[in-house]
Amino acid sequence: MNVEEIIKTDKKIPLERRTIIHLSLVCNKIDDEVSSALKPFDISIQQFNVLRILRGQKGKPANLSTINERMVTKSSNTTRLVDKLLIKKYVNRDVCPENRRKVEISITEKGLDFLNQIDGILFETEEQILSDFSETELSELNRLLDKF
Numbered sequence: 001m002n003v004e005e006i007i008k009t010d011k012k013i014p015l016e017r018r019t020i021i022h023l024s025l026v027c028n029k030i031d032d033e034v035s036s037a038l039k040p041f042d043i044s045i046q047q048f049n050v051l052r053i054l055r056g057q058k059g060k061p062a063n064l065s066t067i068n069e070r071m072v073t074k075s076s077n078t079t080r081l082v083d084k085l086l087i088k089k090y091v092n093r094d095v096c097p098e099n100r101r102k103v104e105i106s107i108t109e110k111g112l113d114f115l116n117q118i119d120g121i122l123f124e125t126e127e128q129i130l131s132d133f134s135e136t137e138l139s140e141l142n143r144l145l146d147k148f
Contacts, residue, residue: 003022006025007021033128037124038122049071061104064082089110
């Protein structure tokens with residue numbers, strides 16, 4: 001990916017600025033690829049992320065703040081994401097019996113089945129996105145990204 005070609009400039013971009021632009025372009029490319037893979041299933045990246053968080057709860061419900069804390073892309077509209085998943089019957093929302101002000105969200109069997117259906121497709125998409133990298137390069141990239 002050549003930053004200068006993509007943003008159509010002949011000017012030398014300072015290294016720090018070029019790095020930030022490059023990271024942004026890579027994030028956008030990854031989001032586009034994953035969104036395209038999910039599009040036939042009528043689910044957004046954020047909705048998919050909520051479902052994976054709930055599956056990771058291993059049957060235990062989560063509240064909205066727990067979901068929001070664990071989201072890859074932080075958002076203030078977690079309630080709206082859960083509402084859309086409720087309509088699709090992928091999650092349940094219940095009032096906590098011990099604390100009626102607390103709302104608990106859990107994944108349904110339909111939600112688990114749906115995730116199992118698309119896991120392979122996402123795995124293939126991730127592999128394709130990273131296909132030009134060796135395992136050593138991916139390890140080094142992760143080591144460098146951990147500095148953030």
